[in-house]
Amino acid sequence: MEKLDEFDIQIIKELEKDGRIAYSTIATNLKISNTMVHQRINKLTEQGILAGIRPIINEKKVGYDWGAFTGITLNKDHDSDRVIEALKKIPEITECYYITGSYTLYIKMIAKNHEHMRKILYEQIDSIPGIAKTDSIIELGCAFKRNISL
Structure with a gap:
């Protein structure tokens, strides 16, 4: 490159x-x-340096007032590909990362309110076969987000 x-x-x-x-x-x-x-x-x-030019949606302005970061522990780490495919089907999950430490995956999700968040966690994410445990941290607002400085 x-x-x-x-x-x-x-x-x-x-x-x-x-x-x-x-x-x-x-x-x-x-x-x-x-x-x-x-x-x-x-x-x-x-070259993949520009991955696209797309709008940045202000989630709060379109009714998604809640955000959370959730660590996901899998029963078996080799199930990660299958679990990730299931997570991709949940539109409220906006990011998913492989990480080291206590969790296998770390996701960012958004919801309209606390009841919506509960349904995403308990009815969608927790029902994915292979997920042993989730641990969520509620987001209170983004102080800043930026690209790497060139």
Whole structure:
């Protein structure tokens, strides 16, 4: 994989400010050609550095007031692929990580209220075969979230 140069970094920074910015505006701002912007963004996408440009939804504004981080202990760690496929089917689970320590997996989930959260945990997650235990921490708000600085 090629190393990022200053143009790549500046293009990424422009996209971080506004993912809908026109490529021609990026070209003007950086004093480079529109073609160069297109080529660089295509290259960054092909290399997997840019995984896509999508909207960031404010979950609270669309009625999801509760968030939780949940550690999941499996009966057998080799069941993780099957459990992950089942977790993917629950739309309120927005992130899932392999971790070390007391849990096998760590998920982030959102819910509309405490009753919705309880149903996700007890009726959906706990019913997945192979899950031995869950341990949840309620999220009280995100202080910040950002990409790595380039």
